[in-house]
Amino acid sequence: MSSQGGRKTIIAGNWKMNKTPAEATSLAKAIVEGVASQFKGEALPEIVLCPTFVCLSEVLNQVKGSPCKVGAQNMDYRDSGAFTGEIAPPMLTAMAVQYVLIGHSERRQFFGETNESVNLKVKAALAHGLVPVMCVGELLEQREQGLTDSVVKEQVVKGLAGIAATDAAKVVVAYEPVWAIGTGKTCETPEANRVCGLIRAEIDSLYSGTNIGAGVSILYGGSVKASTIDEQMEQEHIDGALVGGASLKAEDFLPLIKGGAKRLKSQLVKTS
């Protein structure tokens, strides 16, 4: 379902390195059943569940016939080869995975991801018809030094380097201030909206004359929970949420889907 400027409202759950296949099956089942029973006839945001690689199959089976989509948490940028332990884009598309998180701050922090590797992966995702959710965001020290805007702009510019406007329009960007991830500290909503707006403006200036920024979905991530979602979903530039901790239980995640549905509803009312 589309929203402002043709962009999608998206509520994505990043399950990180949690859940066995049996646990992932139960969680996906509970979310699918909750969506079916709580949102009868309502316009829904795009709901994306991102389990670990080993649980993709189970989760894909559970979401069959439901509005929920499935995303991977990472991938290699190459199609195949001697890269032990890696997962290639064609393996994901063969399973019917539709989304892939790219450059999550934990990948940047613990697994050496750089803006350059993020760029290669975003390009590979697009080439294979996967929707990349490109994660950007500043560290606490960078925010304290007043570097938030320049760090985030650089991540956007380098992440999208060499990508044509028609492809860039398909990228989802997640603004996730690193200091707000998994810490319980949410970025003040007006500030999160400001940075998401800055990302939109940067995309517009990168592709000047195309007005692409208006159509790119930009999510906020960082300790999103039931008590924060409504305010976040009322913002001009925040088109959804990328959620870690609060995506691990259906009873925590369903209210976030509700928040996304409210955003859609208010936009439908405004445009009707």
Ligand code: PEP
């Ligand atoms: C995340 O993992 O992308 C995230 C935002 O985590 P949390 O919601 O737990 O802060």
